[in-house]
Amino acid sequence: MTKGKQDSSSQLQMIPLDLIEVLNPRERNNRVFEQIVSNIQSLGLKKPVVVTPRRNHEGTRYLLICGEGRLKAFRALGHSEIPAMVVDVDDESAFIMSLTENIARRKFSPLELMGGIRQLQDQGYDKKVIARKTGLSPEYVHGILHLLNDGEERLLMAVGSGRIPLNAAMAISAAGPDNKAVQAAMQDAYESGKLRGAQLIQARRVVERRRVRGKAMGGSMISRKATEGVTTTSLVRNYQREVGRQKQLIRKAEAAQRHLLFIVGALRQILSDENFVNLLRAEHLDTMPQYLAERVWSRGV
Known part of the structure; x- marks a missing residue:
């Protein structure tokens, strides 16, 4: 250089x-x-x-x-x-x-902004200098660097897009991986006014994705510390977690199919009653969505 x-x-x-x-x-x-x-x-x-x-x-x-x-x-x-x-x-x-x-x-996307701050840190600049050079507040830069060093990409994305405030994200990160501690941190953030209304709902969604899928988004912003702790045990644990999520999706799909079969069977039975059908016509209620009609009047679902 x-x-x-x-x-x-x-x-x-x-x-x-x-x-x-x-x-x-x-x-x-x-x-x-x-x-x-x-x-x-x-x-x-x-x-x-x-x-x-x-x-x-x-x-x-x-x-x-x-x-x-x-x-x-x-x-x-x-x-x-x-x-x-x-x-x-x-x-x-x-x-x-x-x-x-x-x-x-x-106007940077959240990932670009976080990556830019990380590049400045890697060049040896502290948070005060980064804040002065970028026009961001020292408190904001400190919080972003804290989340970056902890590998909190999902929280960083939520902060960058304005879904949750930075101080609430830092409180969630500080709670660590324990779900009860995270929930307690969110409760404290709510009671202190850091999380209100729509932001509380968004925070719950981010925290749930973070719990199920991990801190990282899988992009280029993954921090060095986030990759240092990868072991065979953590890989197996993540694999088992993903398998569990897939099984849950299958159970939901099977439940939806059972409900659809029940609805189709019930409609076929009541629509076989001519008096009931005439009553529906008189009330102008004799139409139904094409998707459902095709299954009610077909032999199978």
Whole structure:
């Protein structure tokens, strides 16, 4: 990794697109990208991209710090150059600038935001510095890092999407794996006003999924600590839990089929009574859903 003193000066230049490399690439929603292209095509580029130069024996190339969407849009529109603010910073500073700029500017999905905070932590920044760079509160960053280090991906997703508040998620996480302790933590959160109304319902759903399926979502955000405790015993326990869940689904399906058979049999019996059918017609109640009618008037279900 290149180290050097950051130069705060910057200048606007026209940079050839083929000399710019994306430092911190990310996926973008197609609809959002099409909107960026349309806006640039009709209104022009409102804000230049930000790059930093890298010189070698072949000449000068540039690392993109900010403006990947605008860069791709210029390429899609057939441009060969793009206005860019050129800043002279080292590799680490460029990476951090790119990451924090994206976190501060755009609406991240919960996983992206948590992953960005984790990347900053891995770069050696403490929660106060991360908060200052991203515009998030130190308390929020502390809570997110706490849940990240505990591998609480389901709780993180719920916090990021606004379904439950961060302080309630931390209380649930602190209760550990014991279901009674988790329920007690939720009761305390309710009594203290942290969980009310719809948020309490959402918290119960998240906690149940967490109990049955585990803390992790199975995505790329799984923390290092979450994978350290994987043993043959835990794998067998998770397998048995999943088998139990599948058996429960089968029992529910069998119960639903029995109920349907009973309903179909009862309807066949009462609809064989002509007087009853005439009464239904008089009351304009002689129709039923096609799905049910096909089974009532067929020989089997």
